[in-house]
Amino acid sequence: MNPFPIRPLLAVSTGRLQIPAAVAAPGSCQFSLVIPTYNEGQNIAAVVHKLSELLDPVLLGRYELIVVDDDSPDRTWETAQALTASYPQLQVMRRQTERGLSTAVIRGWQMSKGEILGVIDGDLQHPPEVLLKLLSAIEQGADLAVASRHIEGGGVSEWSPVRRFLSRGAQVLGLLILPSVVGRVSDPMSGYFLVHRRAIAEQELNPLGYKILLEVLGRGNVQQVAEVGYVFQERQEGESKVTWRQYVDYLLHLAKLRSRGRISRLRQKYQLPVQRFLRFGLVGLSGVFVDMAVLYLLSDPATLGWGLTRSKIIASEIAIINNFLWNDRWTFGDISRQQSGWKQRLKRLLKFNLICLAGLILNVLLLNLLFNGFGLNRYLANLIAIAAVTLWNFWLNLKLSWRVTDTGGA
Ligand code: GDD
Ligand code: MN
Numbered sequence: 001m002n003p004f005p006i007r008p009l010l011a012v013s014t015g016r017l018q019i020p021a022a023v024a025a026p027g028s029c030q031f032s033l034v035i036p037t038y039n040e041g042q043n044i045a046a047v048v049h050k051l052s053e054l055l056d057p058v059l060l061g062r063y064e065l066i067v068v069d070d071d072s073p074d075r076t077w078e079t080a081q082a083l084t085a086s087y088p089q090l091q092v093m094r095r096q097t098e099r100g101l102s103t104a105v106i107r108g109w110q111m112s113k114g115e116i117l118g119v120i121d122g123d124l125q126h127p128p129e130v131l132l133k134l135l136s137a138i139e140q141g142a143d144l145a146v147a148s149r150h151i152e153g154g155g156v157s158e159w160s161p162v163r164r165f166l167s168r169g170a171q172v173l174g175l176l177i178l179p180s181v182v183g184r185v186s187d188p189m190s191g192y193f194l195v196h197r198r199a200i201a202e203q204e205l206n207p208l209g210y211k212i213l214l215e216v217l218g219r220g221n222v223q224q225v226a227e228v229g230y231v232f233q234e235r236q237e238g239e240s241k242v243t244w245r246q247y248v249d250y251l252l253h254l255a256k257l258r259s260r261g262r263i264s265r266l267r268q269k270y271q272l273p274v275q276r277f278l279r280f281g282l283v284g285l286s287g288v289f290v291d292m293a294v295l296y297l298l299s300d301p302a303t304l305g306w307g308l309t310r311s312k313i314i315a316s317e318i319a320i321i322n323n324f325l326w327n328d329r330w331t332f333g334d335i336s337r338q339q340s341g342w343k344q345r346l347k348r349l350l351k352f353n354l355i356c357l358a359g360l361i362l363n364v365l366l367l368n369l370l371f372n373g374f375g376l377n378r379y380l381a382n383l384i385a386i387a388a389v390t391l392w393n394f395w396l397n398l399k400l401s402w403r404v405t406d407t408g409g410a
Contacts, residue, residue: 007084009077010066010093013110017103021201023113031055031063031135031194032114036104037122041074042237048083048090050128051120058132061089067122068093068108070100076122101191101241102207102215118194119212123235126192130230134194137226143199144216145226148187153229170250174214177254181218186227188213195220208256209249210242218257273398279331280394283323291319316360317353324352332402351401358396359389 023029033051037044048065055063069077069092077094084090093108109117116138120126130147137145148154156164167189174182182188190213200220207215216222292315298304299311328336328348336348363385370381 004085004088010091013107017106017205019109019201029113031116032112033118034066034105034108035122036101037069037076039072039074040122041076041079043123044080047122052087054128065090066108068104071096101210102212105212115197120192125233133228138194142224142226143196143222145194146185146190147192147230148227149232150186151227151229156232157234178258208253210246283326287319287323290322291315294318320356324349335402348401355396359393363389
């Protein structure tokens with residue numbers, strides 16, 4: 001006979017990935033440990049058992065274990081739910097709409113009541129005993145306590161040289177991209193750590209992929225960090241979910257943390273048409289190829305062999321028309337569709353043409369100024385001139401050729 005009734009599944013939290021600062025019944029629970037799972041049906045009972053055995057003596061009645069399962073095909077959530085009859089401190093969330101390790105952890109914390117939040121893998125690769133050291137580090141004032149493979153007492157058991165290399169390589173890349181975050185701990189890839197609620201509460205999190213610790217370090221308010229060494233155990237049951245995808249996600253996550261929404265903030269603040277500009281740039285690039293091709297067809301001795309100047313003028317003009325057509329359809333397509341008469345289109349083409357010609361003159365002037373006036377290397381000077389003229393072309397065309405204001409005029 002089981003001493004407790006089976007608990008209903010925990011409600012699935014939705015909305016912003018944000019952890020509340022205050023909990024419903026403060027003081028009732030000290031520690032909330034999330035166990036993310038996907039197909040860990042063969043491991044979950046042992047994990048829960050070991051954790052309870054370890055925590056009961058020190059925190060009886062003041063901790064909770066939260067399994068967050070992503071609707072595993074092996075029905076891990078069901079197995080875990082059955083365990084609640086023997087472990088009253090266990091709760092289970094079954095997510096069916098959202099997926100992914102990092103968000104699973106946050107969703108679990110969102111529903112938790114503890115002051116101290118934690119995460120541990122559900123496959124016994126993270127030795128439970130380390131938890132006690134992590135807990136005491138937090139109790140001594142750390143905001144974050146990380147179990148690390150890369151300090152005294154830490155390591156990996158039987159990793160192949162390739163896996164070691166990949167793991168270290170990822171860390172070095174991380175140090176290059178985001179030293180202020182990745183460099184704060186010896187094992188930034190660790191998925192085994194505790195964090196004080198106050199350090200991440202009320203902060204909107206936006207993780208990507210596997211590495212939730214990056215998000216906590218990158219967006220949280222973490223002052224004091226402690227580390228405890230541990231040996232990453234071999235998996236006994238089930239299999240790892242890591243694929244090449246996690247490496248890509250990891251890099252994207254770093255890049256995202258690095259920009260910290262800076263680009264989108266700038267965009268909003270100044271209403272910068274970033275996407276349009278990128279399209280404009282691409283179209284410009286296509287123009288370069290058109291120009292080259294026509295120049296070849298007209299002026300090369302192997303083809304028509306016309307004079308260079310005459311050929312270049314025609315080539316430029318065709319490139320300008322090419323660019324116009326693409327910009328009119330694509331870059332500024334939303335605007336031109338509102339003003340689609342052929343007269344209006346011709347007007348836009350003329351304006352575009354004039355602005356581009358003016359740009360060409362500007363290009364030559366700038367190149368001369370930078371090269372002769374400032375003594376810059378000629379190719380660097382040309383590059384700067386091209387960049388400046390692209391901006392000029394884009395801006396003027398945005399303001400003059402594809403103006404939204406005369407929509408009503410038709
Ligand atoms: N809910 C949920 N959703 N859980 C997941 C998902 C998912 O999409 N993907 C993986 N998990 C669970 C697994 O069931 C396991 O409990 C834990 O997350 C870690 O996954 P593994 O596939 O076992 O990863 P690993 O063994 O390569 O571990 C690496 O990543 C860990 C991240 O937590 C190592 O870098 C560890 O140090 C690190 O702790
Ligand atoms: Mn694992």
